[in-house]
Each structure stands twice: as structure tokens, then as C-alpha cells.
Amino acid sequence: MMDPVCGMEVNETTNLKTMYKGKMYYFCSSHCKSAFEKDPEAYLKGGPKGMPHGH
Numbered sequence: 784m785m786d787p788v789c790g791m792e793v794n795e796t797t798n799l800k801t802m803y804k805g806k807m808y809y810f811c812s813s814h815c816k817s818a819f820e821k822d823p824e825a826y827l828k829g830g831p832k833g834m835p836h837g838h
Contacts, residue, residue, distance in 0.1 A: 787823075788815035790831030803827075 786793050791811045793799075799810040803823050810816040819826055826832065 784809040785831070786811045786815050787826045787831060788818050789833060 784793050784795055785791070787808055787810075789811060793809045793811050795809060797809055797811075799813060799816050800807055801810075801816060801820055802808075803819075808819060808823075810819065
């Protein structure tokens, strides 16, 4: 799976996930999860924004 915020590959077994519009999204970090939850449409429409929080 790909983190929709930064584009990193993530494992589906991570606890960092959230459901949005009936689909599960997975994240590499709590920072990416929080960013997605604040504005999911920005990432779904525009794609990953890179690594804004210094992985």
C-alpha cells in the first residue's frame, strides 16, 4: 500500500490507518495520518505531497 500523504510504501498490518468514504488508507507515521485526516481530499485529488515532516 502507498501512504497517500508522502508516497512511501506501507504495510497493511500497520496500526496507522483510517477509513475515509468506505476505503481504508494506510500511513507510515502519525504525522501523515494526521495530515490526511485534516484534509483528505487534498491528498486524494492531488496525490502524495512528498515527505513534509522529515521521515
